[in-house]
Amino acid sequence: MTKVVSIHSFRGGTGKSNTSSNISAQLAAMGNRVAVVDTDIQSPGIHVLFGFADDLDNTLNDYLWGKIPIKDAAHEVTDRIAPNVTVADGGALYLVPSSMKSGDIARVLREGYDVGTLNDGFRDLAKDLDLDYLIIDTHPGLNEETLLSITISDVLLLLMRPDRQDFQGTAVTVDVARKLGVPELYLIINKVPSNIDKEDLREQMKQVYAADVAAVLPLAEEVVQNASEGLFSITSPDHPWSAEIRAAVEVISQ
Numbered sequence: 001m002t003k004v005v006s007i008h009s010f011r012g013g014t015g016k017s018n019t020s021s022n023i024s025a026q027l028a029a030m031g032n033r034v035a036v037v038d039t040d041i042q043s044p045g046i047h048v049l050f051g052f053a054d055d056l057d058n059t060l061n062d063y064l065w066g067k068i069p070i071k072d073a074a075h076e077v078t079d080r081i082a083p084n085v086t087v088a089d090g091g092a093l094y095l096v097p098s099s100m101k102s103g104d105i106a107r108v109l110r111e112g113y114d115v116g117t118l119n120d121g122f123r124d125l126a127k128d129l130d131l132d133y134l135i136i137d138t139h140p141g142l143n144e145e146t147l148l149s150i151t152i153s154d155v156l157l158l159l160m161r162p163d164r165q166d167f168q169g170t171a172v173t174v175d176v177a178r179k180l181g182v183p184e185l186y187l188i189i190n191k192v193p194s195n196i197d198k199e200d201l202r203e204q205m206k207q208v209y210a211a212d213v214a215a216v217l218p219l220a221e222e223v224v225q226n227a228s229e230g231l232f233s234i235t236s237p238d239h240p241w242s243a244e245i246r247a248a249v250e251v252i253s254q
Contacts, residue, residue, distance in 0.1 A: 010169025031088030044098035
């Protein structure tokens with residue numbers, strides 16, 4: 001049975017794609033078959049973390065427009081983990097990217113797409129690739145495709161920063177997710193300054209949202225400098241940021 005994990009934020013710029021890619025890589029390194037799908041079709045970017053150029057072919061867009069089956073949009077990226085860590089037997093990682101081509105993005109903005117087709121694609125991808133985990137990197141905010149992703153999720157990770165705007169937006173998202181009946185909901189707090197007591201922040205957020213905190217990711221210059229150069233938790237496993245990513249993975253894999 002495939003476990004579906006959606007990673008979502010109310011606003012952009014929270015580090016969602018970086019978190020999604022690193023969690024996916026850690027799960028695959030443990031010996032799981034994992035696919036991460038970039039459903040932020042209006043502003044995709046996770047492909048860069050896996051070394052792809054912006055002109056890549058065979059994308060989620062091509063599947064949504066009926067050009068290819070979903071499995072043909074899945075690019076195996078296990079080799080992006082293997083040079084730095086030992087991938088346990090059976091582990092594999094796939095990426096389903098969205099197109100960065102300007103014409104494709106313009107078409108999505110102009111025409112939209114059938115959300116039901118996206119749902120069918122998730123199901124087919126899980127079956128075709130025999131996945132243990134399907135990770136959905138969502139579009140920020142609340143729209144039709146985001147609500148679909150939340151609805152079908154076994155686990156919802158809500159990424160937020162420690163600022164007032166994120167506090168308010170996350171409260172709305174938590175309320176919607178609970179009304180949709182998400183089985184498991186956790187918070188990930190990202191870009192936390194060093195002068196904030198992380199355990200105190202963790203306890204405050206738990207009380208405010210009545211939800212457990214899966215990870216408190218520090219605001220680290222090394223992560224910022226890494227930008228889109230790869231999977232930081234794989235290349236820098238001893239860093240506190242990487243340790244918190246592994247803590248989130250442990251929560252997901254329970």
